[in-house]
Amino acid sequence: MTSTDVAAAASAPTVSHESDLLRFATAGSVDDGKSTLIGRLLYDTKTLFEDQLSAVEAVSAARGDEYTDLALLTDGLRSEREQGITIDVAYRYFSTPKRKFIIADTPGHIQYTRNMVTGASTADLSLILVDARKGLVEQSRRHAFLCSLLRVPHMVLCVNKMDLVDYSQEVFDRIAEEFTAFATKLDVPDLTIVPISALKGDNVVNRSENMPWYSGCSLLHHLENVHIASDRNLVDVRFPVQHVIRPQTSDTLDYRGYAGQVASGVIKPGDDVVVLPSGFTTTVASVETADGPLEEAFPPQSVTIRLADDLDVSRGDMLARPNNQPRSTQDVEALVCWMDETDSLRVRGKYAIKHTTNEVRAVVKELKYRLDINTLHRDEDAEALELNEIGRVKLRTTKPLLCDEYRRNRETGGFIIVDEATNRTVGAGIITG
Incomplete structure (x- = not known):
């Protein structure tokens, strides 16, 4: 890390309209109450429309329920309502005076692991439910x-259904102790129960x-106050170019801007940058949005950057700091979650x-092992990855990735990962080396 990078991190903004948004994903076993919890959040924060509540009440009455089933607010597919389970990832939005929220309600069934991975991939916080009567299960x-x-x-x-165990502190403490012990084997920087x-x-x-024995805060209070601004990487400047803007009007013939979303780091006018993969260096002339110029841009803002020099920059290129560049490689090692039902990764x-x-x-050059995510055992004799399986693979790309x-x-x-023949998304990967 260079002194320039340290200065960028130190001067990075700590409060913005972007930091007021929290993305969180719910997860857990079947019937742990994920959809009911989200329905409760929507209901108690008064973010429901009257027609939504009326529709849920009508369906609950038609099914013979003695209470309004708030889970129906998120189980939007007809097949989900009929089976009483969550299949697809349901996104819901609500807000309080302190923060805006995007919820990804992910499925609990093992066969929908890929959906859960999709929902959690962009989350700032994961909310895992367990049934107080059952304790930790395999899916937890x-x-x-x-x-x-x-x-x-x-x-x-969230240890849910405490009302069904008479709000027992003993039950809660036992589950909390067991999960905390399991979490020590994982990389969990911040855990709240x-x-x-x-x-x-x-x-x-x-x-x-x-x-009365619980001295902590309510769930919503924690969601409103959990600090997420420092979770973003504000040191490593990474700006993937998405689109080259060249207006064809008489007064903007010389305008050339590069639009995209700031992946990480802080970018300001006057900063030295390198254009990758060409390696040419220049400085940032301006950082602009539809509302006007900015003094600085940071993730996840979408902006247009103009450069001081007229360089050959196109979609897929990346702007970075000259002394802090991403790795350029054609040999990628990654953990891959396979998502295709018809074909396997081989x-x-x-x-x-x-x-x-x-x-x-x-x-795919090599499948190093398939990972059993229940036991964390590595099967080094695996020859393929099937639907919902995770494994470590080596890939060779036709041109270098900036990663x-x-x-x-x-x-x-x-x-x-996309199947070229069908254009289906068949897998997702995270680069390990």
Whole structure:
């Protein structure tokens, strides 16, 4: 890390309208109450429309339920409502005076692991539910491991259905101790454990009078106040170019801007940058948006950058600091989650790789092992990856990728795998080396 990078990190903004948004993903085993919890959050924060609530009440009455089933607010597919399970990733939005939220309600079934990976890949926080009556089950550990693998910075364990165990502190302490012991084997930088009842509303939005032994805050209070601004990489400048802007009007013939989303770092006018892969250096002339110029840009802002020199820059190129560049390599080692139902990943298989704004072709050179995410055992004799399986593979790309390790930069360390024949997304990978 250079002195310039340290200065950039020190001068980086700490408060912005972007930091007011928290993305979190729910996970857990079947019937742990994920959808009910989200419905409770929406209901108690008064972010429901009257017609939404009326529709849920009507469906609940038609099914003969004695209560309004708030889970129906997120189980939007007809097949989900009929089976009483979550299949697809349901995204819901709500806000409080302190923060805006995007929720990814992910499935609990083992056959929908790929959906859970999709929902958690962009999350700032993972919210894992366990049934107080059942304690930790295989899916609880599976989802905790996947969230750790995806480097989700914050994790909350909600011990749900406390009303069905008479709000027992002994039950809660036993589950909390067991999960904490398991989490020590994972990379979990921030863990919070909250006893709740999603059905009754205990400790969801307001503190519960039924659990006076619990001294922590409610779930919503934690979601509103968890600090996420420092989770972003504000040191390594990475700006993948998405589009070259060349207006064809008489007064803007000389305008050339490079549009994209700041993946990491802080970019300001006057900064020295290098254009990759060409290696030419220049300085930032201006940072602009539709609302006007900015003094600085930081993730995840979408901006247009103008350079002091007229260089050959196109989609797929990347701007970085001259003394702090991403790795340029054609040999990539990654953990891959396979998502295709029809075909498996095999050695010598050929695919398209979409990484940041770049797209290259690649061949699987080696499958080092398949990972059992329940036992963390490595099967080094595996010959293929099937649906929902995770393994470590070596890829050889047709041209270099400009990448970082995923643990350092989630944006430049992740990619998706596409079947060239069908254009289906068949896998997702995180770069390990």
